[in-house]
Amino acid sequence: MATHHRFAFWSRWLQTSLWSYALTGALLVVFDHRAVPFLAGSVNQRFFGQAEMPPAIEPYHRFVYGLIGAFLMGWAIGLAMVVRHGFRARLPWAWTTVAVSIAVWFAVDTGASVWHGAWVNAALNCVGGFFLGLPLLMTSSLARRTDRTGAEVESAQGKPS
Numbered sequence: 420m421a422t423h424h425r426f427a428f429w430s431r432w433l434q435t436s437l438w439s440y441a442l443t444g445a446l447l448v449v450f451d452h453r454a455v456p457f458l459a460g461s462v463n464q465r466f467f468g469q470a471e472m473p474p475a476i477e478p479y480h481r482f483v484y485g486l487i488g489a490f491l492m493g494w495a496i497g498l499a500m501v502v503r504h505g506f507r508a509r510l511p512w513a514w515t516t517v518a519v520s521i522a523v524w525f526a527v528d529t530g531a532s533v534w535h536g537a538w539v540n541a542a543l544n545c546v547g548g549f550f551l552g553l554p555l556l557m558t559s560s561l562a563r564r565t566d567r568t569g570a571e572v573e574s575a576q577g578k579p580s
Contacts, residue, residue, distance in 0.1 A: 426561045429554035430507045433517070436550040437502065440495035447488025451481040461539035494520070506558075514555070514562040521551045 443454070452459035452472065460470045467473055472480055498517055505513025525548045532541035 433554040437499040444491030451484035
């Protein structure tokens, strides 16, 4: 029973983290760079040599933040639904889907941030990677192995794994 409660705790943690990402995406859509002024100032300094965004590119910048926010919302909500239904049921495909999606996001986004010198974004990714990665680490051995029908596969000892 303790294993069930532990898995349920980490499932809730992961869902909460993903819904936080979805909320962040919504804030980016509505408030663009103003939703994350500490990040915007750092990015502006890195790419424009000043803390303020040049007025000529502000409309484009707002458009791009809207796209990023919309994508972030869709990604996070989609994963939250996988966690709610498949992951919580301890289906291995769901754990793998969530883990691969988060790993790809983390590696590509953080790598691009480091490559372009956007250190604040890379640091934020590390914080997010912790909140998204920790539940995956803590549940990796708890996910059941099932066949295509969802039936538990027996281990070599003849017991469900």
